[in-house]
Amino acid sequence: MRAALSHDSTPTTDVLIVGAGPVGLTLAIGLARAGVDCRIIERDDAFRTAGVRGKGVNPRTLEVFDDLGVVARILDRGVLDLKVRAYEGTRLVQEFDPGATRPTTPDRPYAGMLMIAQHHTEAVLRDRLAEYGVKVETGSELTDCTQDSDHTYAQDAAGIQDTAGARDTAGVLATVRQGDRTAQLRARFLVGCDGGRSTVRKLAGIPFLGETWEEERFIMASMDLDGLDPDHMHLWNHPKFGAGAMAIVPMRQDGKWAVHAAVEPDEHGELPAPTLATFRRLFAERAGLPGVRMHEPIWSTVWRPTVRLVERYRDGRVLLAGDAAHCQSAAGGQGMNTGIQDAHNLAWKLAAVLRGAPAELLDSYQEERRPIALAGLAATSAHHKAAFRGDGATVLTEQFRTLAVQGADLTGLSIDYRGGPLGRDLDDATGIRAGDRAPNAPCSTADGTPVRLFDLFRGPHFTLLAFGDHPAPADPADPAHPSGQSDPTGSSARSVLQDLPGLRVAAVRDPDGHAARAYGLRGEAVVLVRPDGYVSLTGASVDRTTLTEHLRAFAV
Numbered sequence: 001m002r003a004a005l006s007h008d009s010t011p012t013t014d015v016l017i018v019g020a021g022p023v024g025l026t027l028a029i030g031l032a033r034a035g036v037d038c039r040i041i042e043r044d045d046a047f048r049t050a051g052v053r054g055k056g057v058n059p060r061t062l063e064v065f066d067d068l069g070v071v072a073r074i075l076d077r078g079v080l081d082l083k084v085r086a087y088e089g090t091r092l093v094q095e096f097d098p099g100a101t102r103p104t105t106p107d108r109p110y111a112g113m114l115m116i117a118q119h120h121t122e123a124v125l126r127d128r129l130a131e132y133g134v135k136v137e138t139g140s141e142l143t144d145c146t147q148d149s150d151h152t153y154a155q156d157a158a159g160i161q162d163t164a165g166a167r168d169t170a171g172v173l174a175t176v177r178q179g180d181r182t183a184q185l186r187a188r189f190l191v192g193c194d195g196g197r198s199t200v201r202k203l204a205g206i207p208f209l210g211e212t213w214e215e216e217r218f219i220m221a222s223m224d225l226d227g228l229d230p231d232h233m234h235l236w237n238h239p240k241f242g243a244g245a246m247a248i249v250p251m252r253q254d255g256k257w258a259v260h261a262a263v264e265p266d267e268h269g270e271l272p273a274p275t276l277a278t279f280r281r282l283f284a285e286r287a288g289l290p291g292v293r294m295h296e297p298i299w300s301t302v303w304r305p306t307v308r309l310v311e312r313y314r315d316g317r318v319l320l321a322g323d324a325a326h327c328q329s330a331a332g333g334q335g336m337n338t339g340i341q342d343a344h345n346l347a348w349k350l351a352a353v354l355r356g357a358p359a360e361l362l363d364s365y366q367e368e369r370r371p372i373a374l375a376g377l378a379a380t381s382a383h384h385k386a387a388f389r390g391d392g393a394t395v396l397t398e399q400f401r402t403l404a405v406q407g408a409d410l411t412g413l414s415i416d417y418r419g420g421p422l423g424r425d426l427d428d429a430t431g432i433r434a435g436d437r438a439p440n441a442p443c444s445t446a447d448g449t450p451v452r453l454f455d456l457f458r459g460p461h462f463t464l465l466a467f468g469d470h471p472a473p474a475d476p477a478d479p480a481h482p483s484g485q486s487d488p489t490g491s492s493a494r495s496v497l498q499d500l501p502g503l504r505v506a507a508v509r510d511p512d513g514h515a516a517r518a519y520g521l522r523g524e525a526v527v528l529v530r531p532d533g534y535v536s537l538t539g540a541s542v543d544r545t546t547l548t549e550h551l552r553a554f555a556v
Contacts, residue, residue, distance in 0.1 A: 016187035017191050017193055021118070026068070026344060030343065038134065049119055061412060085233070090288050142175070189319065193322050198324035217271055218263065221300035224255075322342055334410060430539075463529040526540075
């Protein structure tokens with residue numbers, strides 16, 4: 001960890017990240033692996049070790065974790081496609097297995113929802129970030145920030161520079177409190193990943209549009225519990241509360257249970273506290289299953305649904321990600337997932353701008369991510385109203401089936417940026433289009449070595465896939481390359497050489513046809529994939545001039 005802030009000096013960094021939840025950690029890893037100097041501060045003095053917020057990780061987020069090199073660690077701590085039992089009182093209405101209807105496929109290696117407590121996700125991400133030499137600075141609270149609005153910036157391959165030619169390390173002056181001390185830090189960019197009550201958003205003066213559903217309240221807790229099958233989540237319906245009447249979910253890594261229940265004020269307008277007595281009373285009233293015993297919660301909270309979206313994601317050199325930019329109902333478990341995917345989208349763009357790409361590249365962050373958040377707010381609000389305000393067992397089971405089984409939009413795999421400013425299709429040689437998610441496929445390299453496309457994508461680089469019978473130029477960054485120089489061997493990539501920084505070229509053979517099906521190949525083709533796993537360029541072939549012009553916008 002870098003030196004603590006002090007009064008007698010003003011430390012500098014490229015990016016200051018405020019908030020060390022899953023969103024901030026994902027952003028920090030993406031920046032650190034791209035060689036960007038970053039710092040990440042967290043207001044709390046200690047890391048969370050309990051709680052059940054943000055416990056659902058969807059398939060697209062698992063693909064992000066695959067790219068960050070942590071998916072195996074995440075999967076080891078969670079449970080995929082937990083089976084479901086739905087009840088009315090003591091009567092079991094339905095039992096089903098979400099995983100039975102959405103198996104993995106070569107192009108979608110992660111098909112189900114992973115149940116994992118958020119503090120475990122954070123612990124894995126912190127460990128990964130530490131491998132890049134960056135540690136979270138706890139007990140550090142942002143109290144103020146100002147931008148250097150009178151500064152004029154020019155850009156070149158060396159990075160953002162001021163008009164006098166000196167490398168700029170200003171941009172934002174942040175004031176940070178550590179205990180009883182206050183000091184300042186200069187950053188070229190500041191990113192608020194500090195949640196729904198974001199200090200960064202408030203300091204930037206960015207409106208947070210939407211509403212809070214004041215009439216609804218939910219209590220939740222993490223506790224020991226006896227008498228229920230730990231291989232299932234258990235849901236109870238109620239005419240007034242729908243599927244929100246009560247939900248009890250096993251959290252296997254901790255050996256605890258997450259308990260959720262909708263509540264309403266009493267005759268005096270008071271809400272019940274999330275205590276053991278309250279949960280026992282609600283369980284007796286709404287479930288009544290014999291032999292179930294709840295124990296004292298180790299963590300509890302009260303929450304209400306909030307549906308809000310920022311007017312803009314960026315104010316100059318200050319940007320927002322995650323709940324700082326959008327809040328939504330917990331129905332469908334999309335909040336944390338959308339935020340993590342925000343961070344994955346933003347990390348490579350910030351790194352590119354810091355390398356010398358046009359600052360306008362950051363405009364695409366809002367252009368791509370805000371519509372996704374808006375659609376997510378609409379979908380989760382609709383699911384919330386159907387599932388949590390429904391009446392009867394049919395509503396419960398069918399709405400939950402929609403959430404847990406059919407909801408392709410909730411997997412995150414259908415998200416695309418088609419028609420956006422960062423993509424180009426040269427012809428119709430591929431069925432896949434610029435802006436689409438780049439699917440996985442088991443393929444082989446030119447020498448016949450088995451490889452997954454996701455393995456080729458992993459890292460902060462662009463990847464140029466050359467599909468065809470002829471090998472692409474060998475990668476000069478590969479230690480096994482004999483000369484370390486570009487090899488101009490002809491291929492589907494034809495005259496493209498591998499001396500472009502930040503680009504990996506890979507000749508791909510597809511003996512089993514998995515890539516042909518996933519990418520809609522009609523013969524030889526090239527597909528350029530962005531660092532966040534979305535398609536940037538497609539065509540039957542590409543020449544060096546076309547490719548370099550396309551990549552210039554990304555400082556590659």
